[in-house]
Each structure stands twice: as structure tokens, then as C-alpha cells.
Amino acid sequence: MGGVNTVANRLADTPTVRDTVLAAATATRAFIRGEAHELGSAMAHAWIFTGPPGSGRSVAALNFAAALQCTDPTEPGCGRCRNCHDVFADSHTDVLHIVPAELSIGIKPMREMRTEAVKMPTVAPWRVIIIEDADRFTPEAADAILKVVEEPPAHTVIIMCAPSIDPEDFSPTLRSRCRHLYVPYPSIDHIVSLLIDECGATSEDARLAAVASNRHIGRARRLVSDADAQQRRASILNLAEMVFHHDEAFKASTAFLKTVDKQVKSLSDEQDAGELAELERALGKGGRGKGTQRVMDGSAGMVKDLEKKQKMRRNRRNRDFLDLALVDLAGLYRDALMRAVGADVQLTHPDFERSAGDLAGRVSEPGLVECLDAVTKAREHISVNVTPTIAIDGMLGRIRLACGVS
Ligand SMILES: [Zn+2]
Structure with a gap:
């Protein structure tokens, strides 16, 4: 079947998103060809894509980037040309995809982003900058972004992805300078076919994962392909x-937290060591002589910075895993209540129907409402850095009371 991987097909499940990005890409084509004097109202230089976690905001952003960069004369986002291919492989030279590993996005990556934003595109019509978790800007980083958004280079498109445009997440000024596109959850059927195609899942496993993850694409993908994620759930x-x-x-929760720690460690150890080795190589460690010694003296700070960053990433992973697990638990109490x-x-x-x-x-x-409430409280505690053991044990205490266990 021809044309299966076009942007139009990839976004068929969310028609508003599909129509909006294709209209924008089509408008830019007329402008680039000189048939229009302006970009037109369908297109903007700065966008905010919002939607519930896992709805596929970054997937939508990549599709938009592909439609913009595509060289097919008739179908923006053809899925066949070199530009489309590279964008979907997330390896296009003119598409900068920023995925923050830390809990907040500071000024430094945004300064680097600004440098990138003003560069001319090299092989495609646009320089596209996709920033995920854009609700994590520090105020300084948000200011840096605002400067680019207020006076965007003619060839640059910035797409910020965030769960919402709450005033807490975005300054009203920044919000007002951006076009907003809401990315809804995909349908269960869409996720099922995605998991079968991408992960080779059976249709039964794919359906369970789609339902159990509450249509969260990333989690569903992990549930069919990652044994650790299955174990945590x-x-x-x-x-x-x-x-x-x-x-x-309490014994089980202690064991659970240990498992999470271990899984985060195994996920991070290799990555951390690789980054450290790369930094040391860049700093010329291992060489001999006076010059090398001088470089090493100045480099201690950089190694420390890296270690700090890595520690923050572990902490965030740990809390993300715990939060997802608690969302699962809340789902079970909700099932019981239903x-x-x-x-x-x-x-x-559905596979825990008996427990429910x-x-x-x-x-x-x-009592079940109280259980749900206890889980919500624990999630709040974890999000504000309460020690996981304290948050989870507190939750269990409340749940035991609610269940009439003394
Ligand atoms: Zn193409």
C-alpha cells in the first residue's frame, strides 16, 4: 500500500492536528515559491503543542517538522523523501530536538538554542526547534525563549511541547506570542496498531498495554517491550x-522501592560512564606533560557539573517511575470503585479484574475514595521531593485505615 507513512496518515487519528500542521506546511510552500507575499495565517514561527502526558505531542511536533522540511512537490510530509526520512529518524541536521533530562530547563541550553535558532538551515527550508517539557523553563530560560519568539529569524520555527498552557507553566507573554495546538489522546485502536507495527506486539498484549496505560503512547510502548516496566506495574x-x-x-513497598532504585541504576550507570569518558576525552585526560596537567586543573569543575547533572537525571527518573506506578495503583482503586x-x-x-x-x-x-485520595497525596509528595519511603509508607498507612485494616 502506497503512502502509508505520510504525515497525513500518521496523524489520521487526530484530524485537527493533521489538518493544522498540513495547512501550515502548505502555506509555507506558497510563500517559499514566491506565490504569496506573507506566510499566511495558517503558519506561525512559534507554537505550543499541549495535551495530556503521552498523547503524542512530540510525535505531532516531528510530523509537523517533516511536513515543513519535505521536498515532495505535491504532498507535504510524503514520508519518502530524504528530509522526511531524516526527520522521522530524529536525525535531521536542521531539526534540533531538545529533550531535557533535568527537572527544570535552565538558561544554558536555551542560550545554546538561541545560537542554533539564528543559523540558516543547510539542507531544508526551515530550521525547526522542538523543545519537550517546555513547562519546565526556569524564569531566565523563559526570558531567553521569549526573545527568540518575539523576533523570530525568518527561517526558524519553534515548537514547544508541554502538558498544558497553565499560567503556572507559561508566562502570559510567551503564551500570547505562540500559536497553540491541542494534541488529544489517540484512540485505543490507533495505539494497538502502532504497538503491533513498531514493537511486534501481539494484538492481545497491545490492547492490554493501550488500556492499562490510559492511552499514554510512551507507557504503552514500554509495557509491551520492557520487562522492568511490567514488573513495576x-x-x-x-x-x-x-x-x-x-x-x-510495608515489606512489599520497601522491596518495590529497592527494585525501582536498581532499575534506575542499571539504566543510568552505563550512560553516566559513557558521558564521563567522553568529557575526559574532550579534556585530554590520559595525556602526559605540563599542558595536560593545566587542562586537568581547570576541568575539575566541568566533571563536577556533569556529575551534578547525572545525579539530577537519576533523581528525576526515579520519581518518574514512582509517579507512573502510583498512576497505575490509582487506576486499580478507580476500577474497584467502578x-x-x-x-x-x-x-x-483488565488483567487485575479480580483484584478490583x-x-x-x-x-x-x-473507603475506596479515600484510597484514591491517599494515592493522589503520595504523588503530590513525590513531586515536591518528599523522600519516596516516607511518601509511600504514609500512603499505605492511610489506605490501611480506609480499608479497615488496623
Ligand atoms: Zn517528504
Whole structure:
């Protein structure tokens, strides 16, 4: 079948997103060909893509970039030309994709971004800058962005991806200078076919992952392909049952937190070592002689900076894993509540249907609401850097009370 990987097809599941980015790309073509004197109202230099976590904001941004850079004369985002191919492989020279590893985006990467933004594109019509987690700008970084957005270079498009445009996340000035596009959750069927195509999942596994992840594409992908993620989900969901067995729940939560630490460590160790080796190579470590010694004296600060960055990344990974696990747990209590009130809805965790039924039989409706509330509180605590053990044990204490376990 021809044309399967076109932008139009890739975004078929979210028609508003598809139509908006294709209209924008088409408008720029008329301008570039000299048929229009202005870019036209369909296009803007600065965009904010928002949508719930996992809805595919960055996927939408990449599709937009492909449509802009595509060289096919008739179909923007043809999926076949070199530019399309490179954009989708996330390796296009004129597309800068910034994925912050830290909890906040500081001034330094945004200064670098500014330098990049003013460069002329080399092989494509545009310089496209995609910034993920753009709600994490520090005020200084937001100022730096605002300067580019207020006077954008003629050939530059900036796409910022964020969960929302809450005033807390974006300064009103920055918001008012950007075009806003909402990226909704894709359908279950869309995610299922994506997981079958991309990960080779069976349709049964793909459907479970799509439902259990609440249509969060990234999590669904991990659930079908990452054994660690499967283990984290099973461990946290089992906690709901452990609560009824005296101190088992606390033992299980301690074991769970240890597992998360271990998984973060194995994910980070190699990456950290590679970055350190690269920095040392760049600094000329391993060489001999006076010159080398002088370089080494000045480099201690840079190594320290890197180590600080790596520590922050581990911390963020750890908290992200915990938050996702707690979202899973909340899903189970929600399922139980739905069962308790007799609502005929799709369960979040169909494979834990029995647990949800057990909970619905054992715990009162207000008790289940209280359980959900306890999970929400724990997520809040983790997001403001409360020690995970304290946050989770506090949650378990409340859940035990709500479940009538003393
Ligand atoms: Zn193309």
C-alpha cells in the first residue's frame, strides 16, 4: 500500500492536528515559491503543542517538522523523501530536538538554542526547534525563549511541547506570542496498531498495554517491550492486596522501592560512564606533560557539573517511575470503585479484574475514595521531593485505615 507513512496518515487519528500542521506546511510552500507575499495565517514561527502526558505531542511536533522540511512537490510530509526520512529518524541536521533530562530547563541550553535558532538551515527550508517539557523553563530560560519568539529569524520555527498552557507553566507573554495546538489522546485502536507495527506486539498484549496505560503512547510502548516496566506495574498493583496482610504491604513497598532504585541504576550507570569518558576525552585526560596537567586543573569543575547533572537525571527518573506506578495503583482503586457502584465502564487494568472485584467487595465506597485520595497525596509528595519511603509508607498507612485494616 502506497503512502502509508505520510504525515497525513500518521496523524489520521487526530484530524485537527493533521489538518493544522498540513495547512501550515502548505502555506509555507506558497510563500517559499514566491506565490504569496506573507506566510499566511495558517503558519506561525512559534507554537505550543499541549495535551495530556503521552498523547503524542512530540510525535505531532516531528510530523509537523517533516511536513515543513519535505521536498515532495505535491504532498507535504510524503514520508519518502530524504528530509522526511531524516526527520522521522530524529536525525535531521536542521531539526534540533531538545529533550531535557533535568527537572527544570535552565538558561544554558536555551542560550545554546538561541545560537542554533539564528543559523540558516543547510539542507531544508526551515530550521525547526522542538523543545519537550517546555513547562519546565526556569524564569531566565523563559526570558531567553521569549526573545527568540518575539523576533523570530525568518527561517526558524519553534515548537514547544508541554502538558498544558497553565499560567503556572507559561508566562502570559510567551503564551500570547505562540500559536497553540491541542494534541488529544489517540484512540485505543490507533495505539494497538502502532504497538503491533513498531514493537511486534501481539494484538492481545497491545490492547492490554493501550488500556492499562490510559492511552499514554510512551507507557504503552514500554509495557509491551520492557520487562522492568511490567514488573513495576505488577508489584505496585499487588500492593493493594498486600494491604490486608498485616505488615506484608510495608515489606512489599520497601522491596518495590529497592527494585525501582536498581532499575534506575542499571539504566543510568552505563550512560553516566559513557558521558564521563567522553568529557575526559574532550579534556585530554590520559595525556602526559605540563599542558595536560593545566587542562586537568581547570576541568575539575566541568566533571563536577556533569556529575551534578547525572545525579539530577537519576533523581528525576526515579520519581518518574514512582509517579507512573502510583498512576497505575490509582487506576486499580478507580476500577474497584467502578465495580462497587456497578458502573459498566472499561477497566483500566483488565488483567487485575479480580483484584478490583475483591476490593469492591471488601472496602466501602467512601473507603475506596479515600484510597484514591491517599494515592493522589503520595504523588503530590513525590513531586515536591518528599523522600519516596516516607511518601509511600504514609500512603499505605492511610489506605490501611480506609480499608479497615488496623
Ligand atoms: Zn517528504
